[in-house]
Amino acid sequence: MSEPSAVPDAPISPLEPWPDTVHWQPVSRDLIWVELIRLAIGMGLLLAGLGIGWAITGYWLVGVGFGAAVLLTVMRTITTVRAVLAWGYAERDNDLLVRHGLLIRRLSIVPYARMQFVDVTAGPLERAFDLATVQLHTAAAASDARVPGLPPAEASRLRDRLTALGEVRAEGL
Template sequence: MDDLFAPSDVSWTPVSPKLATLRRLNAAIVVGLLGIAALIVLGVTAGWLYGVLALVLVGLGYGWAWVLIGRNQKSWKYAEREDELLVSHGVMFRQLVVVPYGRMQFVDVAAGPLERAFGLATVELHTATPATDAKIPGLHPDEAARLRDRLSALGQAQAWGL
């Protein structure tokens, strides 16, 4: 069953471990804001004990998210074959996206403020069918640029045959 989502005949490249740190920081910001809001709203309306209880529950939720984020980051990988790019991710709901180079329309590279602070970028491949689009988060900017250039060149070269 593992060969279904991760063929063994290719050399897989994992994404950066910094991706987990970035996603944990994003989760901490959201959870922190929710925790403060819960503490204030419940503290004022129902009593401070309920506000503190809500804050503890939000903290437990963040602990659970911490574990899930780490597992998810470790599941992201990609491989370049002669005619296609493979992207695999997911722990519970696993997914393998195979994008033939000739089907690619364009390649995006994106990096938000936090991604740039962590030295990360995301490469996204677009095809005519949105269901076959692929995204690879957590790449070093140099690797993202190399992958963008390589995929664009391969896509253009193989699209001539269509």
């Protein structure tokens, strides 16, 4: 019979699971539509070019390229939906956690004291769906994090809270 371990079970992955104290906030599901429209514009142009090229030349290799582009569009549509659902952020006492990614999962932990400034941006498509992106900037370019797909009121609240916490934490440095 084995003895119980004095050390609690270690997480299976460094990215998950998180303690019960971390409450992940999802991004808006409307971000799915923004990303799918961006995909449709890009792939629509590619498919139109390939379709015209195939119609003009009749070359079978252009037709294969067209079929591959259609397959890629379907696959990218599925992964776009899953990728948006993987985004999340959590506010803790001393830092902000931002997670995203499917194949390569990324977890950014940004201490409030290290933040230099916080941007809120919204492009034309985001504004059409009433969304904004919060971008955090630190001294190290690699540690910048962003949280897309937030309603403007939540983006403003998060910006103001992060700015206030960053000022308070930076005073002690």
